[in-house]
Amino acid sequence: MRILVAGPVPEASDYGNGVTARRWAHLLRDLGHEVRVVQDYDGGRYDLLIALHARKSEAAIRAFTAACPDAPIVIALTGTDLYPDLASAGVDLTLLERAARIVVLQSQGVLQVPPGLRSRTTVITQSMPPIPGEAPAADRFEVAFLAHARPVKDPLRLSEAVRLLPSSSRITVTHVGGVREDDIGDRLRAESAENPRYTWLGPLPRPKALAVLARSRLLVLTSLHEGGANVVTEALAARVPIVSTRIPGSVGLLGEDYAGYFPVGDTEALAALLDAAEHDRDRLYTRIRRQCAAHRASADPERETGSWERLLAEVMPANAGYEGVR
The missing domain is CATH 3.40.50.11930 (Rossmann fold)
Known part of the structure; x- marks a missing residue:
């Protein structure tokens, strides 16, 4: 045909x-x-x-x-x-x-x-076929943010959230993604220069972007809306747990009872969730790892x-x- x-x-x-x-x-x-x-x-x-x-x-x-x-x-x-x-x-x-x-x-x-x-x-x-894992960095808790900088992705939310973390936190963000407008690119470059927890790498070839994901301890999705994000499937394939806005596009993939959600646009709630995941407070990190593993078959x-x-x-x-x- x-x-x-x-x-x-x-x-x-x-x-x-x-x-x-x-x-x-x-x-x-x-x-x-x-x-x-x-x-x-x-x-x-x-x-x-x-x-x-x-x-x-x-x-x-x-x-x-x-x-x-x-x-x-x-x-x-x-x-x-x-x-x-x-x-x-x-x-x-x-x-x-x-x-x-x-x-x-x-x-x-x-x-x-x-x-x-x-x-x-x-x-x-x-x-997505299984993505081989890489050993995470021992000196930091690396978080992957794979998103092109469009308003629907709320691209500065994560960089703002990590500014609220306690000084003892080892969380760092690696952002991979392109821009369509110069003003947001300028803001991302400034944030990368001024925020020690945030690094924007710009667009990378897809294999390199997936390598960033595979070595990370978490993937964060901050979108206002998603139809069913590729990056969620990629994280499942890479065995990387996910923190996401509670939006239908993520609930439809990860379930209503998934423990890694935060409200859209809520910087403080995202910071608190990241802090809890880093320290596995109330076994949060353990729970979302297990929940993601249970959904891995959907990425087959x-x-x-x-x-x-x-x-x-x-x-x-x-x-x-x-x-x-x-």
Whole structure:
């Protein structure tokens, strides 16, 4: 089958949507399909469109529908589609009504979809092969922050929180991620120069970013919204416990009872949680390590591949005789 994957960033991008598009293309090719990844519809004829991000891929969806009216469409909803809600995010609900299937990346995402469309909504959690661990530094409690500096990521929250830690704390933050605007880059550079607990490395090649994660004792996610963050899956694969804002995108992956949450935007609560994790106060660090281990199976690539294989079988059943138009 010829499949077109349309997304809002180039296939080579290390932003979350680029990472997701590459992974999906790889696993779909492993299933025997011909796959092309684009930002804009390229005018070709395909058996299926998988659109990553309903709002930002709207033009591609409309162009594909006009050119391939009989081909089904799968729309994957991202965090900035789903939250705070579809209408506020600017998602055209008529596009979702045309979709053969809607994909969300964690279980809470289904609740954002209109009730009439939930029967065709599928949860496909993202995956990552196991990441070999590295020995953490003995002289510090290193915390990884892997996030491009966009407002939705609340990128300065963690650096502000570690300023509140007691002087005896050994916590340091290593921030990996790019910037899109000079003003936030200036603020990150200043924070890195002035805050002894915070180091911003800027964007790194993906293997190097994952190496930072693998050697860390914690991953922190400070986002206001997430559709189902790749970095949570990566931390599970690296056996690194997670501290996250209590947002649906994390609750849908880690569960309601996960012990490592703090309220969105609450610097003091984040500082207190980090302090407790460092010293395993009330066995917090032990608990979140065990809870993450219990969720590790959700990051299994075979599980994600199987989910896509079942979805394709539903959308393009074997008796449909798809051959692709070339």
